[in-house]
Structures are given as C-alpha cells and as structure tokens.
Amino acid sequence: MDWWLTDSEGIVASWLLIFALCNGLRGMYCWFRDQDQRRVVERLLAFKPHPVQASFLLGGMSEAAETAVCMLVDDGAVKVSSTGELRPTHRGRKQTDHALRALAEAIRATPSGTTTPLHEIPTEARFAPFRQLVEHRSPAVHLTASGKSQSLMLATSLLTTFGMGVHAGGAMAPTAFFPEAHRMSWLYVCMAAWLVQWAPACLWPSEKRRRWKALDTVCRDKTEIARAALPASTRQAIARTKERPKPPPPPPQPTRHHTRSNSGDPGGAGIDVDSYSSDSSDSSCGGCGGCGGE
Numbered sequence: 001m002d003w004w005l006t007d008s009e010g011i012v013a014s015w016l017l018i019f020a021l022c023n024g025l026r027g028m029y030c031w032f033r034d035q036d037q038r039r040v041v042e043r044l045l046a047f048k049p050h051p052v053q054a055s056f057l058l059g060g061m062s063e064a065a066e067t068a069v070c071m072l073v074d075d076g077a078v079k080v081s082s083t084g085e086l087r088p089t090h091r092g093r094k095q096t097d098h099a100l101r102a103l104a105e106a107i108r109a110t111p112s113g114t115t116t117p118l119h120e121i122p123t124e125a126r127f128a129p130f131r132q133l134v135e136h137r138s139p140a141v142h143l144t145a146s147g148k149s150q151s152l153m154l155a156t157s158l159l160t161t162f163g164m165g166v167h168a169g170g171a172m173a174p175t176a177f178f179p180e181a182h183r184m185s186w187l188y189v190c191m192a193a194w195l196v197q198w199a200p201a202c203l204w205p206s207e208k209r210r211r212w213k214a215l216d217t218v219c220r221d222k223t224e225i226a227r228a229a230l231p232a233s234t235r236q237a238i239a240r241t242k243e244r245p246k247p248p249p250p251p252p253q254p255t256r257h258h259t260r261s262n263s264g265d266p267g268g269a270g271i272d273v274d275s276y277s278s279d280s281s282d283s284s285c286g287g288c289g290g291c292g293g294e
Helices: 008-033 035-047 051-059 061-075 098-108 125-137 148-171 183-202 213-227 232-240 273-284
Strands: 078-080 086-088
Touching (some): 008 035, 035 213, 051 061, 051 125, 051 213, 061 098, 061 125, 061 213, 061 232, 078 232, 086 098, 098 125, 148 183
16 A cells, blocks of 8 residues: 555556546446437437438438428429529429428418528528427437546546646655656656546547447438439539528718818818819909909
C-alpha cells in the first residue's frame, strides 16, 4: 500500500488507475443506459424501416419530405416541373402508407394556379399531418452521441493530472523515473501523464458522431433505392427547391443633397440650389433698371 501512496512510480500508477476506473464506470453506465435503444435498433435492422422513415432517421424532416415526394412522383400522384415545382395529378396509385397519403392530399389541396416547392413541406402548417405521422412512426432512438462522455473524460484527465501533482508534492516524492532530477521535473511527468490520458478520452464519441453505423447503412440504402426509381434529372429538379430562396435585398434609399446657408451657421436650414438660382435670376433682371428691361 505504501508503494501506491509514497513511491514516485506508485503515485503515477495510482492516478492512472483512477482514470482507468472512471472510464470503466462510465462505459458500464452507458452500456446499461442504452440497452432499450439497442433493442429498438435491432428491430429496425430486422424488419427494415420504410423509406420515408429511413430518410427521417438519416437527416430529419427535410430528407423525409424529399423521399416522400420522389415516391409520389414515381407513383404518378404528383408531377414535378423542370424547376422543381410540385403539382397534383388526378391519376396515380392509391397510397397505402398513411404519411404518403397525407402528403398527397395536402399537395392536392393546393389552390389552382399555384405550385408547391419542396422547402414548404417541413415548415408550412398545411403539411402538419404528414410531419406528425412521420414523427409518430419514428422510434425514440438517440442517433447521435450526447457528447457528455467525452467532456467528462477530458475533465477527469485534467483532474487526475492535477491530483497527481498535489499528491507528489505532499508526499515529497522524488521525480518519477528520474530520481536524481530536480523535483520541479514532476511538471513534465504530469504533462506526459495527461497526454497518456488525453488520447483514450478523445476516443469517446463526440456530440456530432453517429451512434448506430449499421442502422445508418440500412437507412441510406432504403433512401437511395426509393429515390433511384426516378431519372437523375427529375431528382435534381426536386432537390433544387429543397432550400428556401433568400429574399431580395431592399432597394437603395434615394439620397438628397443640401447646401449650407451663406451665414455659415452649421445649424442653418438647407437651401434648395435649383429654386434659389431661378429666383435670383428673375430678381436680378429688371431689379436695378440698368438694362432697361431688355
């Protein structure tokens, strides 16, 4: 026990062991926490999600709307122009999927003479039934990591490094691995120990990392198969209206030019140059009588 508390190498080993135990405890917590979600993912992998649901799991409502529109165009319920505008048709197969049927009815309810761009489906109120059905059918699965594990382990590496330095100073232990060196060399030992802990701490998933690689592969395949039924030009036309266009810039404001009064007063009122010159010419002609009115 004294080796772990007072020996230089023992102090380093004890704090590295504490860091390893923290990683192990966090891993066990995450494993037990995600048991239910792993079962849901296994069911999705076994029964294969619907293409619209697969697109929603991949990229949210925008991707789900694009796949749904592609399926409706392929069924003949919706036609798309060369610019990507969507219009309903009076033909096509009857939709058995509830979400697709709700989207087809919303597009069919569009007033005559108007079209539907793709970017309106995830935002407009008339497409709310479609969005609700897609979200209702989507499983409650966290598709990305929370990011807390990586932050916690990085913070733990800093705390254990600081604790190692305080422990070594309190025990008056010589520098680990270099007993003949000055005790201030403990700083380099602590820095090396922090680098050793920093590497495995960074292996924990960050906030943007996808958690279920197998599920992403299945969803990507289902999405590509559904969209590949249309020609490439049609798919590009649909995707062209995916982003809402930016509003035009406001027109520039007209500028007005004023001159200062002859008195030189900076607070004086501005004088209209055109009107002033016209009045001056009229008053000068005939005002003095020198030209005789000629």
